[in-house]
Amino acid sequence: MIMALKFDTRYPSIDDLRTKAQKKIPKFAFEYLDGGCNEDVNLIRNTAELREVQLKPNYLRKHHGSSLKTSLFGIEYDAPFGIAPVGLQGLMWPNSPEILAKAAFEHNIPFILSTVTTTSIERAAELTEGKAWFQLYHPTEDKLRDDIINRVAAAECPVLVILCDVPSFGFRPRDIRNGLAMPPKMNISNILQAVGRPHWSIETLKYGIPNFANLLPYMPKNLDLKQLGKFMDQTFSGRLNEEKIKPIRDMWKGKIVLKGVASEYDTEQAIRLGLDGIIVSNHGGRQLDAGQSTIKPLTTIAEKYGDRIEVMMDSGVRSGPDVARAMASGAKFTFMGRSFMYGVAALGKKGGDHTISLLKTELQQVMEQLCCEKTSDFPDHLIS
Template sequence: MSEQKKKEIKINTAYPSVSDLRTKAQKKIPKFAFEYLDGGCNEDVNLHKNTSEIRKVELLPSYLSKHCGSSMKTELFGKTYDAPFGIAPVGLQGLMWPNAPEILAKAAFEHNVPFVLSTVSTSSIERIAEITEGNAWFQLYHPTENRLRDDLIKRAAEAECPVLVILCDVPTFGFRPRDIRNGLAMPPKMTLKNILQVLGKPHWVLETLKHGQPNFETLKPYMPKNLDLKQLGKFMDQTFSGRLNEEKIKPIRDMWPGKLVLKGVANEADAEKAIQLGLDGLIVSNHGGRQLDAGESTIKPLSRIAEKYGDQITVMMDSGIRSGPDIARSMASGAAFTFMGRSFMYGVAALGKQGGDHTISLLKTELQQVMEQICCEDVRDFKKHLIK
């Protein structure tokens, strides 16, 4: 049995679902960190709709057909991955579990699936590129200054990131009541309530002491030293302008040598603009239900966009996917590839260094079972099994 095959079946049987990992994660990390990870915006309507509406999608099994085996291998932007899912960009990863981005990047590399590093995560472009041997993607929050934009893009190119992801669904930060109550910032505001939460999570404390206070490592070269919380908030507000438009995307397309993907697409008009601007792919997403509570769940615009534009641009999806069957449902609805953020963070928060490997292995195992059950030999054929 090959080493890769061993990884695919190595699952901690105490946690056979992402739901189990979420329950364990809630017990392992401070409340303010868990609520940042777990929560949506406003009343969490879209957060819950994302998953519940994915799960309304039904697949048709085929039990008497000839079956020659199922393969999860998926070609995306000229590279063949071992499964049709990757790790989505997540901010403040090291706050939720120390060293989380490095743990997840290593697991993604070993399992041959993509890892996407956020601009505001807690490891640098260069460190993640080293771990993944230049296979990690980079997600750019659009800076207000062209100088900073150009330098971040240059660093991503020098790190040999094959794909640059630009974010369009954060023109403003979502209104998140939990984070407001918790005084969440980087580093977190140490109120008496938060200190008591930390003292109740000794493993998290020990790992934080071991790896050091989390910081925005990619942004360190541009940040004044010794910022207090108010100064840090002001720096972030002044440094980034989340609202994208055609004029901001065009120069990025001109200077970026690799594949360029637009993340946060939620309607056909923006998908058509992405095609006109020469982008290589788009990720249908609503930021995990963290931006617009009154919007659609992701599965609805995905189906429309994939049907109308799937032959012109690579259409992917994130937000709400929590399991192998969810991946299958999303691909049957038109996604060429899928990404998950919370699922992997639950895994790392629950199981530490083993969390990335376990979560990828779990999702691979679940997806393989679905493929064999419905007699789907190739991930491109999921659409044939969609019950409309």
């Protein structure tokens, strides 16, 4: 059986895109994208332990074809993976959130816009015809929280994602060295790196210096970098609790997903508070280096609570086979951040389409190999 390849065959893997991305963007931007926290232990553990999951093929079973289509919250998507929220996307490649939102819409997969990325709620909704999800960093003031949520509702986003795994910013030595901590600073080394990446620099000039597009209506004008850091620290409080979640549940009429879940306790609280889904996640290994890989709690949480709440996963998922491993372990759906950012950093405006097509092709091949006809059948192929 010959596989039809619908992507640039010079880059037939996510690792190829990562290698290309490293050559295309300044070191400070690549390290912001690529790194974890502290010593990168959890970053490495995420993918390594996920790839210990093994799947069983059934070659002689009658097979009627494999379909990637997956239903979630009453919507049928063309694949069981989506684009995770990523902050400051325009720093890594100019206009990248718009590139990815458009590609996600064209491929009929979810795109989650971060509060702190470089494209606005309204623009993402325009590009996706109201199908983009939105991920909320919790504001310290109720008025700001309510205004952001009202904007998300007006944009007709179907799903609100609330983030629970950033009670403090991760300790990221690379970002500190590169001046990308809070408050950020631009040093001579960064300027020289940008000069050495002319394509990135030209695109940045074309689209403008990246900013927190969703927050512009609330920010004082002409903040210097130190003032920006103070504004962000005063404006957002990442620690969630029942008192903060309840008003959001009362206000938001659509689906609510809690992202950053890594324990049975938090899963039980999400169910008790009437949330619709959780994303088992450790923020891509960027918050707690001493924590578990995502696949470890996912397996237990999905088995125990999968019939009471939609259980999804991100962090450590890099490829089509990784999606299959996660779903065989109990995830109903998966999300990836770095894989898509490598794609746009490597290939610019073609990167979103390329990466989605590559992942679909990889996952289709796995399903055909397993004799797995529907994505919901992946658990039947898990070797436990």
